[in-house]
Amino acid sequence: MSTHIKGTIAIVGAGPGGMATALAAIRLGFEVMLFERAAEIKAAGNILNLWPPPQKILKIIGVDTNDLGAPCQTFFERYDGKQRAEVILPDEVVREYGGGFIGLLRWGLYKRMLDALPPGVLRLGHNLTGIHDDGAKVRLTFANGQTFTADILVGADGINSFVRKTLWGDEPIRHQRLHLVGGYLFLDSPPEGKGVIAHNRTTQVSYTPIRHDGKWGYEWWVLEACDPSQPPPADLLSFSRERAAGFTRKVRDLIDATPAKHLQRWEIRDRPPLKQWSKGRTTLVGDAAHPTSPYAAYGAGMSIEDGYFLARELDKVSLSDTEAVRGALQRFEDRRKPHTAQVSQGAFHTGRMFHHMPRLLRPLRDWVFDNTPLLQKFVGDAMPGHILSQLAEIEDAPPFRPAVLSAP
Numbered sequence: 001m002s003t004h005i006k007g008t009i010a011i012v013g014a015g016p017g018g019m020a021t022a023l024a025a026i027r028l029g030f031e032v033m034l035f036e037r038a039a040e041i042k043a044a045g046n047i048l049n050l051w052p053p054p055q056k057i058l059k060i061i062g063v064d065t066n067d068l069g070a071p072c073q074t075f076f077e078r079y080d081g082k083q084r085a086e087v088i089l090p091d092e093v094v095r096e097y098g099g100g101f102i103g104l105l106r107w108g109l110y111k112r113m114l115d116a117l118p119p120g121v122l123r124l125g126h127n128l129t130g131i132h133d134d135g136a137k138v139r140l141t142f143a144n145g146q147t148f149t150a151d152i153l154v155g156a157d158g159i160n161s162f163v164r165k166t167l168w169g170d171e172p173i174r175h176q177r178l179h180l181v182g183g184y185l186f187l188d189s190p191p192e193g194k195g196v197i198a199h200n201r202t203t204q205v206s207y208t209p210i211r212h213d214g215k216w217g218y219e220w221w222v223l224e225a226c227d228p229s230q231p232p233p234a235d236l237l238s239f240s241r242e243r244a245a246g247f248t249r250k251v252r253d254l255i256d257a258t259p260a261k262h263l264q265r266w267e268i269r270d271r272p273p274l275k276q277w278s279k280g281r282t283t284l285v286g287d288a289a290h291p292t293s294p295y296a297a298y299g300a301g302m303s304i305e306d307g308y309f310l311a312r313e314l315d316k317v318s319l320s321d322t323e324a325v326r327g328a329l330q331r332f333e334d335r336r337k338p339h340t341a342q343v344s345q346g347a348f349h350t351g352r353m354f355h356h357m358p359r360l361l362r363p364l365r366d367w368v369f370d371n372t373p374l375l376q377k378f379v380g381d382a383m384p385g386h387i388l389s390q391l392a393e394i395e396d397a398p399p400f401r402p403a404v405l406s407a408p
């Protein structure tokens with residue numbers, strides 16, 4: 001049985017951020033309640049890439065990362081295959097993590113994280129509707145009429161976070177006026193370990209290898225400006241084929257071979273960085289704190305990092321000491337804010353640069369990307385900087401497997 005000596009952490013939202021926070025806190029001996037409003041866990045989307053820092057954390061917090069995704073090196077190219085930039089990581093990182101990032105299906109990650117959660121931690125069908133912090137405890141009220149108390153509340157409830165709104169009020173969401181169509185397919189043989197992010201004047205058409213449930217394949221996506229007031233394309237496959245005309249044979253073949261049921265579309269939204277995340281005994285992780293456009297391929301990765309660093313800060317204090325808890329939550333967000341703001345705002349501005357630049361300036365932009373090292377500096381070198389800084393902050397610890405746990 002659990003000894004309850006370290007206090008109780010309530011986490012709201014069982015996406016990657018909430019599940020990582022739960023696993024990281026369990027590893028350090030906290031009692032954890034993970035609340036999710038949905039009746040079952042469903043992956044929010046199909047395609048995903050994960051950089052080395054979240055891979056390292058997943059392993060430490062007890063997630064089976066063996067054969068989790070397909071490793072690849074990432075290149076930025078012009079539509080016709082001319083290389084513009086490369087994400088270069090040190091040899092030892094490439095050796096350990098296989099390259100830049102891994103490609104996988106979202107459900108593959110969710111399933112591995114769910115499998116690592118001890119029974120009794122996840123409570124489905126719990127839609128948070130009320131928060132009361134009396135200084136010593138936080139009381140949570142759910143739409144189903146149930147109430148729970150905890151020492152700490154973690155809002156891992158995504159871009160439209162109820163917890164964030166309760167703490168800091170509501171702000172309008174930022175529509176980036178971009179949309180993305182993503183698809184995937186499986187192959188009989190292992191793909192080449194190369195991921196390509198390619199642009200023409202208006203559109204990004206990209207692909208990376210994937211590994212899912214023991215199967216190899218590819219994921220690809222088409223991203224361009226859109227008018228959110230207009231209806232979405234009726235046929236996503238025809239739309240993607242049309243947009244990929246003029247790109248390399250390789251990506252056109254991938255799109256052609258994709259079953260229509262493996263396609264999905266998203267309009268891209270985020271929010272400007274929040275000045276303060278934590279108040280009293282409550283804090284935020286993941287998209288609730290810093291929603292991130294897919295341009296960084298790092299929103300889920302950063303939410304996993306948040307959970308890990310939050311649990312480590314909480315481990316240094318007694319949860320019954322309100323001032324100490326405030327200090328820990330503040331140290332957590334002070335550590336996380338610069339990194340997450342740089343990545344999320346970098347992703348926002350990269351999207352603007354490629355898709356919302358005035359028409360007359362686009363030829364000049366593309367000439368600069370084709371003939372100078374600017375894109376290499378801007379994306380090829382900046383991303384390794386973020387990756388290495390995070391890897392250095394994560395402890396070198398053996399994988400954790402929870403032994404005996406119970407629900408409170």
Ligand SMILES: Cc1cc2nc3c(=O)[nH]c(=O)nc-3n(C[C@H](O)[C@H](O)[C@H](O)COP(=O)(O)OP(=O)(O)OC[C@H]3O[C@@H](n4cnc5c(N)ncnc54)[C@H](O)[C@@H]3O)c2cc1C
Pocket residue numbers: 012013014015016017018035036037038044045047048049050126127128129156157158159161162180182266285286287288291292293294296297298299300301302303
């Ligand atoms: C098209 C697209 C591609 C992307 N590609 C990548 C990528 O390649 N790599 C990457 O790292 N990131 C990527 N991202 C970003 C990534 O999806 C998000 O950053 C990530 O899902 C955030 O995780 P989270 O746990 O913070 O929030 P979410 O995944 O949004 O989870 C929030 C959870 O909270 C629950 N919830 C909400 N409100 C309540 C409530 N009141 N009570 C209880 N539960 C509640 C929700 O049901 C949900 O399960 C992409 C995003 C998009 C849109």
